[in-house]
Amino acid sequence: MATAQQPENKGHETRTVADLVEDIQALTTEIQELYCLDQIPWVIGYSGGKDSSCVLQLVWNAIAALTPEKRTKTIYVITTDTLVENPIVAAWVRNSLKQMKSEAQAQGLPFEPHLLQPDFKETFWVGLIGKGYPAPRGKFRWCTERLKINPSNRFIRDVIRASGEAIVVLGTRKAESTKRASRMRKLEAQRVRDRLSPNMNLPNSLVYSPIEDWQNDEVWIYLMQWENPWRYSNKDLFTMYRGASADNECPLVVDTSTPSCGSSRFGCWVCTLVSQDKSLAAMIQNDEEKEWMQPLLDFRKELDAEETRDKRDFRRRNGGVQLYERNLEDGTSIEPIPGPFIKEAREDWLRKLLTVEKQIRQTAPENMRDITLITLEEMSEIRRIWLEERHEFDDSLPRIYQEVTGEEFQDPRPGADYSLLGRDEWIVLEEICEGDAMHLELMAKLLDTERQYHKKTRRVGIYETLEKCFNTSSRSPEDAIKNARLKRELSEAVSQGDVAKVKQMTLGDVPAINEVDEGKSESDEEVTWASMKFKKENS
Secondary structure, rough: OOOOOOOOOOOOOOOOOHHHHHHHHHHHHHOOOOOOOEEOOEEOOOOOHHHHHHHHHHHHHHHHOOOHHOOOOEEOOOOOHHHHHHHHHHHHHHHHHHHHHHHHHHHHOEEEEEEEOHHHHOOHHHHHHHHOOOEEEEEEEOOHHHHHHHHHHHHHHHHHHHHHEEEEEEEOOHHHHHHHHHHHHHHHOOEEEEOEEEEEOOEEEEOOOOOOOOHHHHHHHHEEEEEOOOOHHHHHHHHHHOOOOOOOOOOOOOOOOOOOOOOOOOEEEEOOOOOOOOHHHHHHHOOHHHHHHHHHHHHHHHHHHOOOHHHHHOOOOOOOOOOEEEOOOEEEEEOOOOOOOHHHHHHHHHHHHHHHHHHHHHHHHHHOOOOOOOOOHHHHHHHHHHHHHOOOOOOOHHHHHHHOOOOOOOOOOOOOOOOOOHHHHHHHHOOOOOOOOOHHHHHHHHHHHHHHHHOOOOOOOOOHHHHHHHHOOOOHHHHHHHHHHHHHHHHHHHHHHHHHHHHHHOOOOOOOHHHHHOOOOOOOOOOOHHHHHEEEEOO
């Protein structure tokens, strides 16, 4: 197989334009030989950015140069729309795929574009507003797998099931980052042939990375000097990158000595894994016509607020209290790990999101007026979670939707509007509980559990479900946290082999002075932690 001749120090030495042209020619031959070698289908990952556009253009041109009888193997082009992409980039990619499909058919080429989306149960808003997950952080990066990895992996698995194998073509480059370069070099040791690495996530598939040793400038030279074969403007792509650069400078790349604007990055507009969305902010700053996206930037800043404990439950989603050691200025404190967003916070996020959507639909350009920040399917799933998993039978989602949009919520889920309990019953329950949030939660759970089992012919599991309601909602926050601390201390005593302390905590040898009945001494009645717990649960 012909390969491009690269300098010894690939990542650091600069190649001339002549070297780049020679490499392109060698890569064209390599792509053609690899394509014709077998019947293993190809899947090209396309994001609409410069690297994936570069790879797709290389492959497209190479395959187009083959004779029609050799172009027998389908090449799938997949793009994952996370549903929270930068709106400008999302529109660019959708239009690009339409143009790609049209040109592939017109030119008789085996390219088949597919726009993938996450399952509606795994979207960003179902996670944050429905389940109450906090905005993603480095230690709780719950979004990437659900929004990006799972949709593409599902598609590739289907291709593998049908054909037994697959080759995934990616625009990954070592020059992107030190971390990326390190990972790619580790996989090189396991290669079966040039530029074909094992796919660690999907068995029976290999990753082909044609431009792994290219620099940013070389990518732009190729895109600007070689015409886009599916007739989508690379100059517009260049302009989009320039608009996303903080200094609005993206010079015309004419040789390898000219700096490029390759440092611009696009992604989800809600992303809180970076300190700030520089590309979106730069787009707004550099182009008055894009000021309509400012509410998105403002909403993201709210999501990125570091301290949200007042909006979060003191328990995890399973109802348990989990403690951790929190560092403070004057020492450390054992505190509960903040759980999901509480009811009021989740409702507030939904109200704000719908308000932003309404606002930008009024101010966006005509071709963007149909922008959708959250779909009906997502809201239906959020409503289901609130009703069936959180037992919030006041069913606030349709009410919030109508308040903000002025329209009635049309739930696409069959039977979603039928319920034995509703807003009226919730208001009565609130009055009965007199502001006691835990009492309200427990009563709502008990009532809704009975509702859920109401029409079942066999009510198997109802007692276990009711017991779980008491286990997770019968204690006040103070008592629940205190109980978790006692369990933690007991666990530490066991791990340290402190037999005396274990006996003391399990047998209740520590008298609880505050609980001794008035008029009696400790000798008259020994009150232990165990009896305190029993009294509280049965009082």
